[in-house]
Amino acid sequence: xxxxxxxxxxxxxxxxxxxxxxxxxxxxxxxxxxxxxxxxxxxxxxxxxxxxxxxxxxxxxxxxxxxxxxxxxxxxxxxxxxxxxxxxxxxxxxxxxxxxxxxxxxxxxxxxxxxxxxxxxxxxxxxxxxxxxxxxxxxxxxxxxxxxxxxxxxxxxxxxxxxxxxxxxxxxxxxxxxxxxxxxxxxxxxxxxxxxxxxxxxxxxxxxxxxxxxxxxxxxxxxxxxxxxxxxxxxx
Numbered sequence: 405x406x407x408x409x410x411x412x413x414x415x416x417x418x419x420x421x422x423x424x425x426x427x428x429x430x431x432x433x434x435x436x437x438x439x440x441x442x443x444x445x446x447x448x449x450x451x452x453x454x455x456x457x458x459x460x461x462x463x464x465x466x467x468x469x470x471x472x473x474x475x476x477x478x479x480x481x482x483x484x485x486x487x488x489x490x491x492x493x494x495x496x497x498x499x500x501x502x503x504x505x506x507x508x509x510x511x512x513x514x515x516x517x518x519x520x521x522x523x524x525x526x527x528x529x530x531x532x533x534x535x536x537x538x539x540x541x542x543x544x545x546x547x548x549x550x551x552x553x554x555x556x557x558x559x560x561x562x563x564x565x566x567x568x569x570x571x572x573x574x575x576x577x578x579x580x581x582x583x584x585x586x587x588x589x590x591x592x593x594x595x596x597x598x599x600x601x602x603x604x605x606x607x608x609x610x611x612x613x614x615x616x617x618x619x620x621x622x623x624x625x626x627x628x629x630x631x632x633x634x635x636x637x638x639x640x
Contacts, residue, residue, distance in 0.1 A: 439455075439456040439585075442458075444580065444583075445580075446458035446460050446580065446582065446583055447461055451584075453613075453617060454584055454586045454617060455585055455586045455587055456584070456585045456586070457582065457583075457584050458582060458583045458584075459581065459582050460579070460580065460581050460582070463579075463581040465534065465572070465582075465621060465625035465626075466625040467532055468533065468534035469524070469532045470523065470524045470525070470530070470532055471518055471524070471526070471533065471535075471536055472528070472529060472533055472534070472575050473511060473515065473525055473536045473538075474535070474536065474537050475507050475508075475511055476506075476507045476510045476538040476539055477507070477540070478506050478541075478543055479503075479539075479540070479542075480503075480542075480543045484543070484544045486499060489546070491547055491549050491550075492546075495559050497545075497547070502545065502603075505604075505607075506540060506566075506607055506611075507540070509604075509607055510538065510540065510611045510614075513608065513612055513615045514536070514611075514614075514615040514618060516615075517612070517615035517616060517618070517619050518615075518618070518619055518622075521619050521623070530575065530576070531576060533575040533576075534572055534573070534575060534581075534622075535572070535574065535575040536572060536573075536618065537571045537572075538568065538569070538570040539568075539569045539570070540568055540569075541566070541567050542565065542566055542587065543565075543566040544564055544566070545561060545563075545564040545603060546561070546563050547559045547560065547561055547603070548560045548561070548562040548592070548601075559602070559603065560601045560602060561590070561592070561601045562591065562592055563589070563590065563592065563593075564589065564591075564603070564606055565587065565588065566587070566589075567586065567588075568584065568585070568586045568587075568588075568614050569583075569584070569585050570583070570584050570614075570618075571583050572584075572621075582621075584617075586617075588613065588614075590606050590610070
């Protein structure tokens with residue numbers, strides 16, 4: 405989904421090039437370029453804790469109290485080669501299984517976070533329903549040698565990273581209201597003492613951060629005066 409989301413519009417080629425540099429951790433070992441100020445009619449805004457957030461001018465999330473959540477498609481870092489890594493081979497790493505587990509975990513964590521804060525997750529569009537279209541790309545995992553994990557041979561993650569690309573859309577008109585790109589990574593070298601580095605624990609920490617960011621965006625919008633009518637840019 406992430407490739408379709410990012411590259412489906414030719415006019416987004418500049419933004420797409422920036423995203424490629426971001427998710428591959430730099431172009432030719434240089435710092436990635438700054439994100440473009442606009443992207444398909446959305447304007448870059450600052451949001452604490454997220455790499456890049458684009459909003460449609462005049463749009464607000466205040467009218468949305470329910471969410472339609474699409475399952476996230478997951479794709480891997482183009483340089484991830486688990487079948488050439490002896491440790492990964494010994495652990496019989498299955499990329500399809502990892503992708504499925506990450507997608508299911510993201511859906512479960514987001515649904516839980518929203519429902520715990522009184523946002524219903526539904527299956528049908530309506531005037532107060534926000535459509536969330538997520539994709540996880542640039543997924544990379546490297547496991548430590550089980551003999552050195554110190555946890556009874558349980559596979560422990562040496563390091564990993566992934567990037568969220570998500571669109572927030574009006575469910576009735578499909579108008580894009582916001583687009584977010586955020587890259588997160590973890591490694592044993594910089595993790596606080598006592599933190600688990602199992603693959604599931606690392607994924608849960610990252611995915612929970614993104615779920616909280618989505619819920620916080622809705623909370624922030626509802627704390628402001630609601631804007632009546634359809635989203636900016638809608639002709640309906």
